[in-house]
Amino acid sequence: MRSTNIIKTLLASGLALAAIHSARPASAFDLDTGNAALEVVVQTAAPVILSTVSPSDASLILRVTAVTTTAWFDAIAPYGPTTVGVYSRLGRRPPGESVTNRNKNIALLYASYRTLNSLIPKEADVWTDMLLSVGLDPNDTSTDITTAVGIGNVAGAAVVSAREHDGMNQLGDEGGCLYNCQPYADYLGYSPVNTAYVVKDASRWQPNITTTGNGIFLVQQFVTPQWSVTTPFSYADPSIFFSPPPFMSRWKGNGFGKGVGFADYKEQADQVLQVSAALTDAQKMTAEFFNDKIRSLGASTAFAAATHGLTLDEFVQLDFLVNLAAFDGGIATWQEKLRYDAVRPFTAIRVLYGDTPVQAWGGPGKGTVTDLPASQWKSYLNVADHPEYPSGSACFCAAHAEASRRFLGSDNLGWVVSIPQGSSLVEPGITPAQDITLSFATWTQFEEICGMSRNWGGVHFLASISSGRDLCSPIGDLAYEFVKAHIAGTTP
Amino acid sequence: MRSTNIIKTLLASGLALAAIHSARPASAFDLDTGNAALEVVVQTAAPVILSTVSPSDASLILRVTAVTTTAWFDAIAPYGPTTVGVYSRLGRRPPGESVTNRNKNIALLYASYRTLNSLIPKEADVWTDMLLSVGLDPNDTSTDITTAVGIGNVAGAAVVSAREHDGMNQLGDEGGCLYNCQPYADYLGYSPVNTAYVVKDASRWQPNITTTGNGIFLVQQFVTPQWSVTTPFSYADPSIFFSPPPFMSRWKGNGFGKGVGFADYKEQADQVLQVSAALTDAQKMTAEFFNDKIRSLGASTAFAAATHGLTLDEFVQLDFLVNLAAFDGGIATWQEKLRYDAVRPFTAIRVLYGDTPVQAWGGPGKGTVTDLPASQWKSYLNVADHPEYPSGSACFCAAHAEASRRFLGSDNLGWVVSIPQGSSLVEPGITPAQDITLSFATWTQFEEICGMSRNWGGVHFLASISSGRDLCSPIGDLAYEFVKAHIAGTTP
Numbered sequence: 001m002r003s004t005n006i007i008k009t010l011l012a013s014g015l016a017l018a019a020i021h022s023a024r025p026a027s028a029f030d031l032d033t034g035n036a037a038l039e040v041v042v043q044t045a046a047p048v049i050l051s052t053v054s055p056s057d058a059s060l061i062l063r064v065t066a067v068t069t070t071a072w073f074d075a076i077a078p079y080g081p082t083t084v085g086v087y088s089r090l091g092r093r094p095p096g097e098s099v100t101n102r103n104k105n106i107a108l109l110y111a112s113y114r115t116l117n118s119l120i121p122k123e124a125d126v127w128t129d130m131l132l133s134v135g136l137d138p139n140d141t142s143t144d145i146t147t148a149v150g151i152g153n154v155a156g157a158a159v160v161s162a163r164e165h166d167g168m169n170q171l172g173d174e175g176g177c178l179y180n181c182q183p184y185a186d187y188l189g190y191s192p193v194n195t196a197y198v199v200k201d202a203s204r205w206q207p208n209i210t211t212t213g214n215g216i217f218l219v220q221q222f223v224t225p226q227w228s229v230t231t232p233f234s235y236a237d238p239s240i241f242f243s244p245p246p247f248m249s250r251w252k253g254n255g256f257g258k259g260v261g262f263a264d265y266k267e268q269a270d271q272v273l274q275v276s277a278a279l280t281d282a283q284k285m286t287a288e289f290f291n292d293k294i295r296s297l298g299a300s301t302a303f304a305a306a307t308h309g310l311t312l313d314e315f316v317q318l319d320f321l322v323n324l325a326a327f328d329g330g331i332a333t334w335q336e337k338l339r340y341d342a343v344r345p346f347t348a349i350r351v352l353y354g355d356t357p358v359q360a361w362g363g364p365g366k367g368t369v370t371d372l373p374a375s376q377w378k379s380y381l382n383v384a385d386h387p388e389y390p391s392g393s394a395c396f397c398a399a400h401a402e403a404s405r406r407f408l409g410s411d412n413l414g415w416v417v418s419i420p421q422g423s424s425l426v427e428p429g430i431t432p433a434q435d436i437t438l439s440f441a442t443w444t445q446f447e448e449i450c451g452m453s454r455n456w457g458g459v460h461f462l463a464s465i466s467s468g469r470d471l472c473s474p475i476g477d478l479a480y481e482f483v484k485a486h487i488a489g490t491t492p
Numbered sequence: 493m494r495s496t497n498i499i500k501t502l503l504a505s506g507l508a509l510a511a512i513h514s515a516r517p518a519s520a521f522d523l524d525t526g527n528a529a530l531e532v533v534v535q536t537a538a539p540v541i542l543s544t545v546s547p548s549d550a551s552l553i554l555r556v557t558a559v560t561t562t563a564w565f566d567a568i569a570p571y572g573p574t575t576v577g578v579y580s581r582l583g584r585r586p587p588g589e590s591v592t593n594r595n596k597n598i599a600l601l602y603a604s605y606r607t608l609n610s611l612i613p614k615e616a617d618v619w620t621d622m623l624l625s626v627g628l629d630p631n632d633t634s635t636d637i638t639t640a641v642g643i644g645n646v647a648g649a650a651v652v653s654a655r656e657h658d659g660m661n662q663l664g665d666e667g668g669c670l671y672n673c674q675p676y677a678d679y680l681g682y683s684p685v686n687t688a689y690v691v692k693d694a695s696r697w698q699p700n701i702t703t704t705g706n707g708i709f710l711v712q713q714f715v716t717p718q719w720s721v722t723t724p725f726s727y728a729d730p731s732i733f734f735s736p737p738p739f740m741s742r743w744k745g746n747g748f749g750k751g752v753g754f755a756d757y758k759e760q761a762d763q764v765l766q767v768s769a770a771l772t773d774a775q776k777m778t779a780e781f782f783n784d785k786i787r788s789l790g791a792s793t794a795f796a797a798a799t800h801g802l803t804l805d806e807f808v809q810l811d812f813l814v815n816l817a818a819f820d821g822g823i824a825t826w827q828e829k830l831r832y833d834a835v836r837p838f839t840a841i842r843v844l845y846g847d848t849p850v851q852a853w854g855g856p857g858k859g860t861v862t863d864l865p866a867s868q869w870k871s872y873l874n875v876a877d878h879p880e881y882p883s884g885s886a887c888f889c890a891a892h893a894e895a896s897r898r899f900l901g902s903d904n905l906g907w908v909v910s911i912p913q914g915s916s917l918v919e920p921g922i923t924p925a926q927d928i929t930l931s932f933a934t935w936t937q938f939e940e941i942c943g944m945s946r947n948w949g950g951v952h953f954l955a956s957i958s959s960g961r962d963l964c965s966p967i968g969d970l971a972y973e974f975v976k977a978h979i980a981g982t983t984p
Contacts, residue, residue, distance in 0.1 A: 052706065056706055056707060056708055057707070057708065059707075060706070060707040060708075122705075176865075177868065178863070178864070178865060178868060179854045179855050179858065179861065179864050179865070179868045179869075179870075180854075180855040180868050180869075180870040181868075182703050182705065182709075183705060183707060184707035185703075185709065186709070189689075191687070191689035191690065192689075195683070195687055196711075196713070197681075197683035197684075198683065207711070209713065210710065211674050211677075213614075213674065213675060214544065214548055214552070215548060215549070215551075215552040215675060215676035215715065215716065216548055216549065216552075216715060216877060217674075217677065217678070217713040217715070218702065218710035218711060218712065218713060219688075219699070219710060219711035219712070219713055220710065220711070221688070221701065221709040221710060221711055223707065223708060223709070224707065362671045362672075363671050363672040366671065369671065371670070372670070372671050373668075373670060373671070376669065376670060376671045376672050376673075377671075377672075378671075378672040385708060
């Protein structure tokens with residue numbers, strides 16, 4: 001039963017895990033009593049992920065967290081009574097080595113060091129400092145698996161070896177690339193039917209034009225379509241998963257005439273416009289909260305660990321579980337995104353209404369306006385770099401919630417997040433007008449609100465949210481069974 | 493005849509003007525004897541431009557520098573014997589007010605403050621600190637044109653008023669945009685015939701796929717095609733300028749068959765491959781040098797000001813002149829880029845050779861390789877966000893050199909730039925293998941090497957370089973005549 005100051009600080013502030021960075025100096029960390037996964041690795045990696053991997057996509061962030069938490073799980077497996085690693089079987093250490101957290105912490109720190117150097121090699125100095133900050137030697141490359149250092153190094157190397165060519169193209173060398181290869185580049189050859197300029201098929205995805213405001217404009221490309229063919233942890237073949245077609249996204253008319261499906265197509269686009277026109281501060285801030293996966297998904301696990309008083313082992317198991325659940329959910333979701341290549345709301349609204357004035361949110365600080373040319377409508381959240389259906393976030397939250405329910409044995413969550421006045425990233429200084437709180441009494445509420453927030457943010461139609469949840473809730477169960485079997489040591 | 497320490501530091505180091513930032517604290521600035529344009533405004537603005545406007549395009553950087561230097565010119569005009577402003581006529585101040593630089597410096601600082609707040613409003617705090625650092629009050633909004641403060645404010649406001657809607661779409665409100673408008677957005681509706689995925693016409697521009705390496709890939713969009721319809725300073729109508737068609741870029745075959753123009757098309761693409769295969773360290777570093785417009789064009793003016801011992805008035809006149817020459821050259825160049833929409837080397841090489849191995853530079857640190865699939869070839873410099881022909885850099889350097897020759901009355905330059913070992917941004921730590929120097933004996937050499945460096949960098953065919961120079965050298969003359977007339981006060 002542990003509840004560290006750092007977690008209390010986090011919960012009280014309602015801020016991202018990144019806030020840990022300044023909450024407690026790493027030098028104060030105690031290898032015998034601390035939780036190095038949360039207090040050292042997350043503390044070090046969260047700011048790096050936020051600044052280096054982000055601004056990015058959940059696909060890329062989830063892969064970093066899934067691979068790193070796998071390394072934690074495998075590194076401490078030899079210290080449990082029955083646990084076996086996912087990518088290594090390093091025997092079992094005598095119980096006397098687990099009287100304190102020291103050996104487990106050392107093993108997971110070295111395993112993290114190996115995986116983070118593989119995942120984000122540009123930040124090698126940060127990973128070196130991470131070990132130095134707790135008095136460990138980054139140059140210790142021991143592979144003696146009777147020692148914590150050796151276990152960490154071997155377990156980490158095994159995870160790296162298994163995942164570097166898992167299909168995500170982390171090294172850029174998939175698809176026959178020899179020169180000028182880029183990490184995570186698409187090697188499936190996805191090409192959108194619509195361009196940012198011309199919509200040929202109003203049912204299909206249109207890449208959006210983006211800018212940082214500096215005068216350079218760029219057009220989206222589907223991020224990591226190869227996630228759909230990446231090796232899952234908890235099931236063999238994603239083709240067993242299927243979402244029903246996004247019927248309401250089908251522009252069934254003859255060309256752009258108003259055909260059979262027109263009423264449905266218009267109805268779901270109008271629903272997004274109606275939500276946009278009536279956006280509340282709570283909806284805006286909820287949309288922003290769930291748009292930040294570390295602040296929502298990541299912090300929810302830290303909160304649950306504190307309220308349930310999880311041990312180091314239990315925290316590592318739960319954090320690995322929820323990350324692999326979301327990651328494996330993402331594989332199935334990307335398969336369906338690729339299958340349907342579905343239109344985003346911004347395109348549907350433009351196609352339907354062109355320059356006709358509509359009533360909607362008019363952009364940062366503008367509130368609801370009635371004379372907005374539909375072609376100038378913008379979703380409250382920036383739209384992510386992939387087709388619309390099904391919703392990735394609805395999937396991740398559903399898989400995360402189901403896995404958490406199963407592991408913790410309860411649907412209770414009881415999380416209250418404080419949102420200070422003016423803390424919006426979209427409308428800084430303006431929204432929310434007053435301090436507000438977001439409350440999640442249960443995991444079920446958490447996943448439901450998470451899903452809806454994508455509609456409030458204007459980036460998803462309703463059907464995409466229920467389909468994302470239906471697709472990935474069962475994957476949360478598979479992930480739980482997978483981790484449970486590894487904890488029990490009953491996997492082959 | 494002034495030669496400040498700051499300029500000597502700059503010249504000795506061969507570094508960008510941004511280096512000024514740390515070379516001398518602004519608090520040491522003397523309003524009576526100093527050059528506030530170079531020592532305060534450039535010192536403050538260069539790092540902001542490098543970090544905020546960049547990574548950007550020359551079109552956007554040149555507009556910031558052209559508008560700011562216009563404000564300088566107009567602000568000190570009342571203190572000259574005959575000079576009149578471009579956008580304001582504020583009478584003439586008695587000679588006694590120009591005995592020292594104090595009034596001219598104050599006027600140009602307030603004028604800079606007004607224009608920089610219009611151009612880069614996000615950095616308002618930096619512009620406020622800029623005035624405070626030399627003891628001036630940012631809240632002094634005097635419009636009394638018998639005072640330096642009032643002259644600066646009125647001259648700056650006139651420049652802002654004239655240029656905010658000059659066609660570049662600085663405020664984002666051109667083309668009828670009411671909501672969610674973005675600064676510098678295209679309102680001409682340019683749409684490429686080729687996509688990043690499919691080449692329909694091998695003569696035409698293909699947007700490239702870009703990434704910062706974080707797993708997000710984005711497709712280029714033509715940056716500010718509306719530069720072509722932006723109001724020039726030194727001529728009325730860009731349609732008087734014309735570049736011959738890029739004949740060798742024409743894929744004249746039947747579809748993708750090898751037709752009439754094939755030999756030419758192949759010849760110019762092969763030339764780029766041959767250069768790529770034989771790249772020297774000097775060529776690589778020259779390409780990087782001229783790719784940084786502040787470090788090359790900007791610093792050359794600071795160097796010339798030092799060697800010619802220019803007064804404050806002369807420096808302001810020259811810096812305004814060279815910036816408007818390049819800016820006005822850019823308008824004509826963008827008109828031609830839009831007219832021909834010409835193919836970049838990377839596309840031509842891919843179309844010609846597909847996955848066939850070629851000999852070329854193999855990417856950072858790889859040197860020349862012989863088994864490079866042509867489809868994986870990459871130019872040494874990142875390719876800019878616009879069609880190939882004619883070369884913008886060749887134009888800017890030619891206009892800049894011609895204007896400098898005319899103003900200084902000599903082709904002599906005598907600039908030697910030190911390039912430290914390993915200082916490459918493309919191959920850091922590796923290139924150049926030893927310290928080298930780049931030497932520019934004359935402005936003619938400067939513009940010739942500048943042009944060629946675009947071919948060495950792999951982003952331009954040869955025809956584009958000669959055409960860029962031919963197009964813009966006469967614009968350097970027009971710019972000189974324009975500034976000369978304003979100095980003499982002979983404009984209507």
